[in-house]
Amino acid sequence: MKVGSYHVAAIGLSLAVTACAALGPGYVEVDDIHTDVAMPFIGTGFQAFVHTGNINYAGNYAPSQALLMVNAGTRVTRPAGSQFDFISVAAGEPIWLISANQVPGQIFLGIQADYGLTAPEQMPASNTTNWKSWDPDGPGPAGTGRYVMFNVVAVRGPGHLSIWDNGIFGEVNVRVASADGLDARDGLPQFIRSHSHHNWAFTAPGYYEVDFQARTFLGPNSGPGTEVVSPIATFHFYVGSPTATLRIFAPGGDAILAWPDPSPGFQLQSSPSLTAPDWTPVLTAPVVVGEEKQVRWGSASGSHFFRLRRP
Numbered sequence: 001m002k003v004g005s006y007h008v009a010a011i012g013l014s015l016a017v018t019a020c021a022a023l024g025p026g027y028v029e030v031d032d033i034h035t036d037v038a039m040p041f042i043g044t045g046f047q048a049f050v051h052t053g054n055i056n057y058a059g060n061y062a063p064s065q066a067l068l069m070v071n072a073g074t075r076v077t078r079p080a081g082s083q084f085d086f087i088s089v090a091a092g093e094p095i096w097l098i099s100a101n102q103v104p105g106q107i108f109l110g111i112q113a114d115y116g117l118t119a120p121e122q123m124p125a126s127n128t129t130n131w132k133s134w135d136p137d138g139p140g141p142a143g144t145g146r147y148v149m150f151n152v153v154a155v156r157g158p159g160h161l162s163i164w165d166n167g168i169f170g171e172v173n174v175r176v177a178s179a180d181g182l183d184a185r186d187g188l189p190q191f192i193r194s195h196s197h198h199n200w201a202f203t204a205p206g207y208y209e210v211d212f213q214a215r216t217f218l219g220p221n222s223g224p225g226t227e228v229v230s231p232i233a234t235f236h237f238y239v240g241s242p243t244a245t246l247r248i249f250a251p252g253g254d255a256i257l258a259w260p261d262p263s264p265g266f267q268l269q270s271s272p273s274l275t276a277p278d279w280t281p282v283l284t285a286p287v288v289v290g291e292e293k294q295v296r297w298g299s300a301s302g303s304h305f306f307r308l309r310r311p
Contacts, residue, residue, distance in 0.1 A: 023236050024064040025288075029264050031069035032105055036112035036195055037235055039150060039214040046214045046230030051112055063235045067264050070096050070202060070239040074106050078201075083172045087162045088179030089203050096239045098200040100165065111188050112195040113148040113214075132217040132225035136189035147216060151187035152176045153232060154211040157239075159204030163188065166199070179203075192216075205240025207262055238264055246308050255297040257306055261288050265310045268295060274305055282306070 030052055038051040038060065050066035053059045078084055080091040087095060102108040131146040155161045155178040163176035175198060176186045190196060202208065211232045217225035244263035249256050257268060268286070271277040286293035297304070 023067060023262050024062070027065050027067050027236075027262075028061060029067050029069050029238075030061075031071055031107055034102070034108045034110070035068065036110040037150070037212060038112035038195075039148065039212065039230055039233065040113060041148070041192075041214075041216070041228075045228070048212070048230070048233030048235075050235065063233050066236065067262060068109065068235065068237045069107060069264065070098060070200075070237055071106060072241045073103075074098060075240070086164075086174050086177040086179065087201050087203065088160045088177070093203075096202040096205065100197045100199045108197070109200060110195045110197045111150055111190050113150075113190040113192055131192055132219045134217045134225065136187070137185075146192045147189045148192055149187045149189050149215050151184060151213045151215065152178070152182055152210060153186075153213050154182065155208065156210075157202070157204070157208030157237070158206035159202055159208075159239075161203075161208065161210060162201045163198050202237070202239045206238075208237040208239060210235050210237060236262070238262065242266070242310060244308050246306060248306070256294050257282075257297060258289075258292045258294045259308055261291055261293045263293065263308070266308045267310070269307050269309055271305045271307075272303065277305070279307065279309070 030050060033052055035053075036051040038049040039046050040049070048063050049060040050063060050068070051060050052066075074096045075094055076097050077092050078087055078089050078095050084091070089095060098107060098109045133145055134147060136147045136149040152161070152163070160179040161176065162174070162178070165173040165175065167173055175188050176182075178186070188196075188198060211234050213232050214230040215227060217227050219225040242264050244259045244266045246257060246259050246268075249258070259266065259268075268282040269279040270282050271279045282295060284295050284297075286295050288294075
């Protein structure tokens, strides 16, 4: 659910004006739906998608075209117990948790390896014989199963990311912990042609970029196998209730209205008055400049008021 919010910025002008590898233009917000970070092996290499909704290839988006919304309802407190120290905040402090178990009104995020793609994208079952059994927790092909390893190689954002599983006796199996640095052990092993769900925790609200890299081994089990590694794919997350502050500056007479990018769901609106406001959308499409969205407002007479609003 989108949370309504607005900010009004002011600047003294002759107008008397008052007032996420990056996400691509026209990205979608993915919230409150079964969603997977998908890196299937298609043809001769890995491809990266955000897979949403039903098992249908049409539900896939390029990572740069999807913003995964970890909404305010995911905010909980870190449990007590030293087994959770890897999360890197003290017990009782807030974290934003994507649960391994589906919670109504929250994103249900999984990991996908060649699952949920319709022909001809889905890897035929006969091709699984070309995948070598290996141990994703070891140095290489040691023979435990046919896996894809989803390594987290970088996390950029205001806090840390942790991913873990809970065992049948309540034990905590840490898969990723960015607070102590990332290496080849920080990853999610996934059987080919399957998907799974884990617990994800972010330690601060805001915008994150998470880089994944998939790897596996191909070849018969009788030989050494050939390691196949994907290009790095950046997936985009927004944690908590989105906020954005509007600022206005005036280079050369025209006003530039600017606010952070990404700022999911916010719309720039204007009104000729605050006494009896009539807020209407500003139809000029914003231009992304660095880490901001900007709209140029040409010189005009009278007063103009601006706000950002998230429906």
